[in-house]
Amino acid sequence: MTTSNRFIGSLLLLDADVLYPIRVCDFILTASSLRLLARPVVSEQIIAEAQRNVLADRPNLAEEQIERRFRSVRVATDGHDQPTGERVDNESIVNAKDRHVLRSAIHHGVDFVVTNDARLRREIATWIDQQSEAGSLRAAISADELAIGLVNESPDEVLAVVHAMNDRFLSPTHSFNETLASLTRSMPSLQALRNLPH
């Protein structure tokens, strides 16, 4: 890892819409376990929202199954066992229901908030513009923008992340290409990996 890279090694705060869909979440957590990214930050509030989203979207799953998944997510992330940060200056720029995201991001000194909510990304961009010192927070980005950044900086390491994910599947029916195809549904920029030798 080098400090000159913009995305590699960065500290991310993951919003609820990045914890679910599962494929995006597992990609980021795997990248973190391979030290391509720092251990991502979430809050208990964000986990609760993601958990509700899975329950609503997958009514066939038992609550216990979903709880088990988020227990593992807690092991692989940070911040959920700490209080959400306190009020920050000019936070009214951000919609009231999403201010906890900004507070957690500032409290933990993250580099990026990863959210697929375009409105929240715009609001955080406006908030950063208005700060004389926004701390380490550089931007709010979508999951695909994160993928673009990582692929541009180190395509081989991103390829290794997809391989690591694929290697974890027990079923031989999951091929590398199928795993990649699944990931590209949420992060189209990962298509670029198809052109690399693997």
Add this chain to the structure above:
Amino acid sequence: MANTEQLEELMGLLDGEVQLVDGSGHTVALATEVTEAFQTAVAQMLAGQTHDLTTEEAARLIGVSRPTLIRLLDIGTIPYRRTNGERGHRRISRRAVLDHLRVDLARRRHALDELAADAEAFGFFDE
């Protein structure tokens, strides 16, 4: 002699599946035991680097936010000492940080194994 940054980068590389590549491009995958021997050697070289780490440096090396690192110190997960003075600063030995990192990465990878098994069982990647 390798500097700290080079050794830390090497430590990061040794966390994954490791291959050696010779000048002609021929690759050899390293057995786990060989990788672990490399990790031990690099960890010893890092531990031999004299200065203890600030909280900022330790957080960066582990790959966590500074509040999380402070919490790990406060609850005794990682030992530290304070510099002299009324409001001494916390300093953490490189060895303690690397020991924590190794255990933590193992826990996280186990969690990822469970996540993958569930994702597969629930068809999350087929949707």
